[in-house]
Amino acid sequence: MVDSGAKGVSAWNDRTNSYKNAEFDIVIDQAAQQGRVFELAGLHDLVKHVAEGYHATVFAYGQTGSGKTYTMEGYKYKVEQPGKAPQAQFECGENEGIVPRSVRLLFDLIKQQSNLQKKKFTVYCSYLQVYKEKIYDLLNKSHVKGVVADGPGLKLKWSKNDVFSVENLYTFECKTVDDVMALYHFGIKNKVVASHNMNNSSSRSHSMLSLTVEQVEVSNLDNVVVSKL
């Protein structure tokens, strides 16, 4: 049972014959569409902070089939050939999820900021996948399905100031929303999508899209701020 007003979720527990309750900062009910989820989850402010030079993370977690991929992507998956992994249908209109909405908003906000503040913004994109404890580059053409499952993966490095980075991960400069979306869609096609009983288009992996925003003051090129979404 979901109660968005009381910010609570209750689930019946057969063993104790009672409801188990959980409370959250926000609870969004089943009827909410993607645009409403974007709004209620506070994505606008989060993306705005990134355009202003702060880091932000959107993290979707939950049981298989609970809707993480749907919420982040919003794409429909169709089995084009029996026995083959389902393919994403990238035309999804109002159904589009948090990622495409965030990318568009980020570029809108950057445009506004660069007009107002005489700053030059550059956006970089990378997209990786963690599958069976190994890291793969979804934007590297050689990391295609099949090779991915058996490959050695990329190395994770921790730097002195507790920042982690992935060695040799491809990073592309993106000038437009379309540039990012083309990379995002390319990466989605590269994802390992394996079918299993609970969810036919299950990701069975973790994937991370990173957008790095570099802002340089036009009158003082040493003044550089880097933020990551």
Ligand SMILES: Nc1ncnc2c1ncn2[C@@H]1O[C@H](COP(=O)(O)OP(=O)(O)OP(=O)(O)O)[C@@H](O)[C@H]1O
């Ligand atoms: N809010 C929603 N409205 C309509 N359909 C949804 C919604 N959320 C999820 N679905 C559908 O439910 C199914 C499972 O969702 P999804 O693939 O997003 O789960 P997941 O959490 O990513 O699972 P996994 O961990 O296995 O990858 C999909 O067919 C998806 O289209």
Ligand SMILES: [Mg+2]
């Ligand atoms: Mg998924």
